[in-house]
Amino acid sequence: MAKELKELTSRAENYSQWYQDLVIKAGLAENSAVRGCMVIKPYGYAIWEKMQRALDDMFKETGHVNAYFPLLIPKSFMSREADHIEGFAKECAVVTHYRLKNSADGKGVVVDPAAKLEEELIIRPTSETIIWNTYRNWIQSYRDLPILINQWANVMRWEMRTRLFLRTAEFLWQEGHTAHATRSEAEEETLRMHNVYARFAEEFMAMPVIKGRKTESERFAGALETYTIEAMMQDGKALQAGTSHFLGQNFGKAFDVTFIDQDGKTDYAWATSWGASTRLVGALIMAHSDDNGLVLPPRLAPIQVVIVPIYRNAEQLAQISAKANAIVAKLKTLGITAKYDDADNRKPGWKFAEYELKGIPVRLAIGARDLENNTIEVMRRDKLEKETLPCDNIETYIQSLLDDIQHNIYRKAHDHRASHIVNADTYEEFKEKIEEGLFIMAHWDGTPETEERIKNETKATIRCIPLEGDKTPGRCMLTGQPSACRVLFARSY
């Protein structure tokens, strides 16, 4: 077996290093020559493509259409909405010139000082401003509403500490931007998309999430309400996996987007925005993978089944290939992506380790004895369990096995979370348990001051005020002031 495949740091040893190793060794992404920007390699991008397709279908089912707005935003747009600029201005890539010219020494190029822009442009960190500036011309009457648009795009935020997928200066995402005639319609939309994200996380990513509202200090810059889905990673940290914002009339007012309502009255349009990014690939890895490599839920695995032949001579290989190709074809008719790997420059053992590392949900192997007995070896990646089964109708078995793997991965993550989420009633208890890497449900007095102090002292933040679950009131663990319900605290990515 190839030595380099064995060099994955274990989770117990160093979770953070394990993640980094895995992203690199499984060929998902790597750092680029540009600080903080990653190269998404083909296998990582294939997972993103599966995510994109599933999300895009869900957006379209809920009535949205795609469009595309400019990458660059005039600097002045950013300061139109007061809260928005506070949240984003500090970390933007700024375009100041539009031309290079040959340097005097003839050896390279320099920025042409004559080509300075009158107004600087920033690379979008998010597109509310440029989009609402555009919507102004699209919206006159309530008949023009709602506008239900999504955009797939790259965005850039000049992050200082970056980690592949989880936090990068440039990342890929989708951003929905909708405009509505009424507050209630916009609020409904915000929740609708919040639920779409939750459904995507649970049904496709096999990742249970806690749905909730953000506290004021954790809200999106410019939002009246931010809904989030929070997932637990295997180290007990939380990862925010998709947010949906009710923006009220803030952007309508900032960009003067008014419309005539049914009664002939003029009002500002109501807004929502919602986004999910390539960060989800990081979440997927951290939620399920193990010390042998990736564990991918079948619904997002670029290759769902791989078949490896084990043979001593060309004649055996020919017989195995005939069988394997027939299985690949049958799986294809069931909508299952299968690969037959008959490459002759690698040993079966190397391939086994490689496909474990890459998280292919089901690995099949056919050897000489299988030919004799008309059997096939089936290995499921999630449990690393092998069984030998009759070849006939193996495709129907695999189809239900993939379903079972999808559910098992979800269940495992769910059980892990259930055993790592606790209540804390005193601040002492809280501080102890947060060190153990747990999600903590605790009472909080609702003030940003208390929230801030807890954050500074424990590095734990309020991940959300859960929408569901226990709503019993109590007293803040820190100040003893009244609390409407427990909120979710955790350290986070």
Next chain:
Amino acid sequence: MAKELKELTSRAENYSQWYQDLVIKAGLAENSAVRGCMVIKPYGYAIWEKMQRALDDMFKETGHVNAYFPLLIPKSFMSREADHIEGFAKECAVVTHYRLKNSADGKGVVVDPAAKLEEELIIRPTSETIIWNTYRNWIQSYRDLPILINQWANVMRWEMRTRLFLRTAEFLWQEGHTAHATRSEAEEETLRMHNVYARFAEEFMAMPVIKGRKTESERFAGALETYTIEAMMQDGKALQAGTSHFLGQNFGKAFDVTFIDQDGKTDYAWATSWGASTRLVGALIMAHSDDNGLVLPPRLAPIQVVIVPIYRNAEQLAQISAKANAIVAKLKTLGITAKYDDADNRKPGWKFAEYELKGIPVRLAIGARDLENNTIEVMRRDKLEKETLPCDNIETYIQSLLDDIQHNIYRKAHDHRASHIVNADTYEEFKEKIEEGLFIMAHWDGTPETEERIKNETKATIRCIPLEGDKTPGRCMLTGQPSACRVLFARSY
């Protein structure tokens, strides 16, 4: 009928204005607040999505995978390949700073001078440099080759004169970047993708193209050979619709990408790149549309069939709706996208004009008489011909009608081109005919000087040296020097 729909300038009156009107009125795209950058509106983006899906499938069928590389490129990378910088350096958006801060007057934001980048970054005008800088680490042995990667991305070229879709500062495209162990393999790949583009243009866009090589002066910056597909627009101008470049070892050398070949010898990797962009949406419009609006080939039409009810009362509407919904459902099972438009705030006449403008290939209408007779009115957009047919099995009829429309649109464009392409044997004849808006096949002595002079005097360029067709040698129409074969001249977009 809505007056604004009638305000499309006719092609005869002003072709350029007709195009501009059509893009705006059909809701395809519009100019944005950022100079030269467009907003691609939902209907325009839906066409691009159809193109993307078809191209992406063809790329994957030919063994390619997608990946993603950074938006920003260190300035110094651009000058590594000498020809490349000449072609691109002059028109780049340059990022010089990474932070804004509140202005002294507190009213806005300014660039933070403390946040100046050590090395400026440019927004990719194309990605050869950043990609080949990455490939250096991916390629050690011939076993690592070929690398067959495609990227869907936005790019930016600071164009001075822009036109929606045809030439914009930012545009969306795909760029393939492959690395090979041998020259012949790379040359084969270049031609393979050239043929993929030609097939896409003809089979999906219904747009006949002339395949050929670019002359040296029209080649991609850094390429040894550029293959192009050239399409004729209705005004007789040429539009380059997709190019495939054989880059030799230029980028391998510039970025020191070497590998050990099968004989243990070190060599530089061989490269190709190939791209097609949102410009194709412009080509699609210009190739087929008419004075009533868009004419979309069914294979790229976001909505292929629309059904409009014509009714006097709710009872009639209910009966029509039942029929229409059944037809929509049946069309869907045939893979045909149909929309039933029963909106009650618009008259049928308005809808007819609207769907003509939007180029929906087939419009169905059901009225009171149709209910009585069990008939339906079928209008095909390409010929604007109506017929009334029995309702039963209308879906099979529509399926073959869509095929017929696809072929008819192609045939029409083909016939138009056939009647607008001529030979010219003298420069006088050439100058006359170029004024008539024709494609001209003429002999040329093969020198950049002659090419340049013809361009300056007539605004016609050599679109390509065709791969197919008459290869009879002759004498240059301008200098009388020997010419290996006729080349294609035209004015172009």
